[in-house]
Amino acid sequence: MTIDETTHMCFACSPINPIGLKLVFADKGDTCVTRFVPGPQHQGWTGRVHGGIVTTLLDEAMAQFLYRRDETAVTAELTVRFRIPAPVGSELLVEARQTGARGRLLTLEAKACLKDGTVVAVAQGKFLRVPPDALG
Numbered sequence: 816m817t818i819d820e821t822t823h824m825c826f827a828c829s830p831i832n833p834i835g836l837k838l839v840f841a842d843k844g845d846t847c848v849t850r851f852v853p854g855p856q857h858q859g860w861t862g863r864v865h866g867g868i869v870t871t872l873l874d875e876a877m878a879q880f881l882y883r884r885d886e887t888a889v890t891a892e893l894t895v896r897f898r899i900p901a902p903v904g905s906e907l908l909v910e911a912r913q914t915g916a917r918g919r920l921l922t923l924e925a926k927a928c929l930k931d932g933t934v935v936a937v938a939q940g941k942f943l944r945v946p947p948d949a950l951g
Protein backbone atom coordinates (compact mmCIF):
# COMPACT_ATOMS: atom_id res chain seq x y z
CA MET A 816 0.00 0.00 0.00
CA THR A 817 1.38 3.41 -0.87
CA ILE A 818 -0.04 5.95 1.56
CA ASP A 819 1.93 9.08 2.31
CA GLU A 820 1.51 9.34 6.06
CA THR A 821 2.06 13.09 6.03
CA THR A 822 -0.33 14.11 3.25
CA HIS A 823 -3.26 11.65 3.31
CA MET A 824 -6.64 13.13 4.22
CA CYS A 825 -8.22 10.47 6.46
CA PHE A 826 -10.92 12.27 8.46
CA ALA A 827 -9.88 10.46 11.63
CA CYS A 828 -6.08 10.41 11.51
CA SER A 829 -4.75 12.83 8.91
CA PRO A 830 -2.43 15.41 10.49
CA ILE A 831 -3.48 17.95 7.84
CA ASN A 832 -7.24 17.47 7.33
CA PRO A 833 -8.56 20.82 8.60
CA ILE A 834 -11.85 19.36 9.85
CA GLY A 835 -10.41 15.99 10.91
CA LEU A 836 -9.95 14.49 14.38
CA LYS A 837 -6.14 14.24 13.99
CA LEU A 838 -5.93 11.03 16.02
CA VAL A 839 -2.49 9.67 16.85
CA PHE A 840 -2.18 5.94 17.50
CA ALA A 841 0.27 3.73 19.35
CA ASP A 842 0.59 0.02 19.96
CA LYS A 843 0.25 -1.07 23.58
CA GLY A 844 0.68 -4.80 24.14
CA ASP A 845 -1.79 -6.55 21.87
CA THR A 846 -3.88 -3.40 21.43
CA CYS A 847 -3.83 -0.22 19.38
CA VAL A 848 -4.68 2.87 21.41
CA THR A 849 -5.47 6.56 21.04
CA ARG A 850 -6.85 9.44 23.10
CA PHE A 851 -9.28 12.14 22.05
CA VAL A 852 -10.85 15.12 23.78
CA PRO A 853 -14.15 15.87 22.04
CA GLY A 854 -15.08 19.52 21.79
CA PRO A 855 -18.41 21.30 21.42
CA GLN A 856 -18.12 20.93 17.63
CA HIS A 857 -18.37 17.14 18.10
CA GLN A 858 -21.69 17.06 19.97
CA GLY A 859 -25.13 15.84 19.05
CA TRP A 860 -27.51 16.40 21.94
CA THR A 861 -26.29 19.29 24.08
CA GLY A 862 -23.23 18.29 26.08
CA ARG A 863 -23.11 14.77 24.62
CA VAL A 864 -20.66 13.66 21.95
CA HIS A 865 -22.36 12.67 18.68
CA GLY A 866 -22.62 8.89 18.35
CA GLY A 867 -21.15 9.07 14.87
CA ILE A 868 -17.99 10.61 16.28
CA VAL A 869 -17.73 7.89 18.96
CA THR A 870 -18.27 5.31 16.23
CA THR A 871 -15.52 6.88 14.13
CA LEU A 872 -13.09 6.61 17.06
CA LEU A 873 -13.88 2.91 17.50
CA ASP A 874 -13.81 2.09 13.78
CA GLU A 875 -10.57 3.95 13.23
CA ALA A 876 -8.86 2.26 16.18
CA MET A 877 -9.69 -1.15 14.70
CA ALA A 878 -8.62 -0.05 11.21
CA GLN A 879 -5.36 1.32 12.58
CA PHE A 880 -4.71 -1.90 14.48
CA LEU A 881 -4.75 -3.65 11.10
CA TYR A 882 -2.94 -0.91 9.15
CA ARG A 883 -0.08 -0.97 11.66
CA ARG A 884 0.23 -4.71 11.08
CA ASP A 885 0.37 -4.35 7.30
CA GLU A 886 -3.15 -5.68 6.77
CA THR A 887 -5.04 -4.02 3.91
CA ALA A 888 -8.67 -4.36 4.94
CA VAL A 889 -11.87 -2.32 5.00
CA THR A 890 -14.73 -2.20 7.48
CA ALA A 891 -17.43 -4.57 6.23
CA GLU A 892 -19.66 -4.49 9.31
CA LEU A 893 -19.70 -2.54 12.55
CA THR A 894 -21.83 -2.94 15.68
CA VAL A 895 -21.65 -0.31 18.41
CA ARG A 896 -23.19 -0.36 21.84
CA PHE A 897 -23.36 3.08 23.43
CA ARG A 898 -23.30 2.38 27.17
CA ILE A 899 -23.35 5.93 28.58
CA PRO A 900 -23.29 9.40 27.02
CA ALA A 901 -19.78 10.64 26.27
CA PRO A 902 -19.49 14.10 27.83
CA VAL A 903 -18.11 16.93 25.70
CA GLY A 904 -14.71 18.00 27.05
CA SER A 905 -13.82 14.69 28.73
CA GLU A 906 -10.89 12.74 27.34
CA LEU A 907 -11.76 9.39 25.78
CA LEU A 908 -9.28 6.52 25.80
CA VAL A 909 -9.85 4.18 22.87
CA GLU A 910 -8.33 0.76 22.37
CA ALA A 911 -8.78 -1.96 19.77
CA ARG A 912 -7.70 -5.57 19.55
CA GLN A 913 -8.09 -8.43 17.11
CA THR A 914 -10.34 -11.30 18.13
CA GLY A 915 -10.13 -13.59 15.12
CA ALA A 916 -9.23 -14.26 11.50
CA ARG A 917 -10.79 -16.64 9.01
CA GLY A 918 -9.87 -16.38 5.36
CA ARG A 919 -10.37 -12.76 4.28
CA LEU A 920 -12.47 -11.97 7.35
CA LEU A 921 -10.79 -10.31 10.33
CA THR A 922 -12.75 -9.68 13.53
CA LEU A 923 -11.86 -6.98 16.03
CA GLU A 924 -13.29 -5.29 19.09
CA ALA A 925 -12.81 -1.80 20.45
CA LYS A 926 -13.85 0.20 23.46
CA ALA A 927 -13.89 3.85 24.47
CA CYS A 928 -13.50 4.70 28.15
CA LEU A 929 -13.36 7.77 30.34
CA LYS A 930 -10.16 8.45 32.28
CA ASP A 931 -11.56 6.67 35.36
CA GLY A 932 -12.12 3.52 33.31
CA THR A 933 -15.87 3.91 32.85
CA VAL A 934 -16.79 2.29 29.54
CA VAL A 935 -18.60 4.71 27.22
CA ALA A 936 -19.03 2.46 24.16
CA VAL A 937 -17.92 -0.88 22.79
CA ALA A 938 -17.77 -2.09 19.19
CA GLN A 939 -17.42 -5.30 17.25
CA GLY A 940 -15.98 -4.92 13.76
CA LYS A 941 -15.68 -7.21 10.79
CA PHE A 942 -13.00 -6.26 8.28
CA LEU A 943 -12.41 -7.83 4.88
CA ARG A 944 -8.96 -8.07 3.35
CA VAL A 945 -8.74 -6.34 -0.04
CA PRO A 946 -5.84 -6.13 -2.48
CA PRO A 947 -3.35 -3.40 -1.45
CA ASP A 948 -3.88 -1.48 -4.70
CA ALA A 949 -7.61 -1.20 -3.90
CA LEU A 950 -6.76 1.27 -1.13
CA GLY A 951 -4.43 3.51 -3.11
Ligand SMILES: CCCCCCCCCCCCCC(=O)SCCNC(=O)CCNC(=O)[C@H](O)C(C)(C)COP(=O)(O)OP(=O)(O)OC[C@H]1O[C@@H](n2cnc3c(N)ncnc32)[C@H](O)[C@@H]1OP(=O)(O)O
Pocket residue numbers: 818820823825828874875878879882888889890891892919920941943945
Ligand atom coordinates in the same frame (compact mmCIF):
# COMPACT_ATOMS: atom_id res chain seq x y z
C1 LIG B 1 -0.65 6.51 10.01
C2 LIG B 1 -0.97 6.71 8.57
C3 LIG B 1 -2.33 6.15 8.29
C4 LIG B 1 -2.63 6.10 6.89
C5 LIG B 1 -4.05 6.14 6.59
C6 LIG B 1 -4.79 5.01 7.22
C7 LIG B 1 -6.20 5.19 6.79
C8 LIG B 1 -7.06 4.34 7.64
C9 LIG B 1 -8.44 4.55 7.15
C10 LIG B 1 -9.34 3.77 8.03
C11 LIG B 1 -10.74 4.04 7.69
C12 LIG B 1 -11.62 3.33 8.68
C13 LIG B 1 -12.18 2.09 8.09
C14 LIG B 1 -13.19 2.46 7.03
O1 LIG B 1 -13.93 3.38 7.17
S1 LIG B 1 -13.18 1.50 5.63
C15 LIG B 1 -14.43 2.33 4.63
C16 LIG B 1 -15.79 1.79 4.91
N1 LIG B 1 -15.94 0.49 4.31
C17 LIG B 1 -16.05 0.34 2.98
O2 LIG B 1 -16.01 1.27 2.23
C18 LIG B 1 -16.26 -1.07 2.51
C19 LIG B 1 -17.26 -1.07 1.36
N2 LIG B 1 -17.55 -2.46 0.94
C20 LIG B 1 -16.72 -3.09 0.09
O3 LIG B 1 -15.75 -2.56 -0.40
C21 LIG B 1 -17.07 -4.50 -0.21
O4 LIG B 1 -18.40 -4.78 0.10
C22 LIG B 1 -16.16 -5.52 0.58
C23 LIG B 1 -14.68 -5.32 0.17
C24 LIG B 1 -16.31 -5.36 2.11
C25 LIG B 1 -16.58 -6.93 0.22
O5 LIG B 1 -16.66 -7.00 -1.18
P1 LIG B 1 -15.96 -8.18 -1.99
O6 LIG B 1 -16.59 -8.11 -3.35
O7 LIG B 1 -14.49 -8.06 -1.87
O8 LIG B 1 -16.39 -9.47 -1.23
P2 LIG B 1 -17.80 -10.23 -1.23
O9 LIG B 1 -18.95 -9.29 -1.00
O10 LIG B 1 -17.86 -11.11 -2.43
O11 LIG B 1 -17.60 -11.09 0.08
C26 LIG B 1 -16.46 -11.94 0.17
C27 LIG B 1 -16.70 -12.88 1.32
O12 LIG B 1 -16.77 -12.14 2.52
C28 LIG B 1 -18.02 -12.38 3.14
N3 LIG B 1 -18.51 -11.17 3.79
C29 LIG B 1 -18.66 -9.97 3.25
N4 LIG B 1 -19.12 -9.10 4.17
C30 LIG B 1 -19.24 -9.79 5.31
C31 LIG B 1 -19.66 -9.48 6.59
N5 LIG B 1 -20.02 -8.23 6.92
N6 LIG B 1 -19.66 -10.42 7.52
C32 LIG B 1 -19.27 -11.68 7.24
N7 LIG B 1 -18.86 -12.05 6.02
C33 LIG B 1 -18.85 -11.11 5.07
C34 LIG B 1 -18.95 -12.78 2.03
O13 LIG B 1 -20.03 -13.55 2.52
C35 LIG B 1 -18.03 -13.61 1.19
O14 LIG B 1 -17.83 -14.89 1.77
P3 LIG B 1 -17.90 -16.19 0.84
O15 LIG B 1 -19.27 -16.16 0.26
O16 LIG B 1 -16.82 -16.04 -0.17
O17 LIG B 1 -17.68 -17.33 1.80
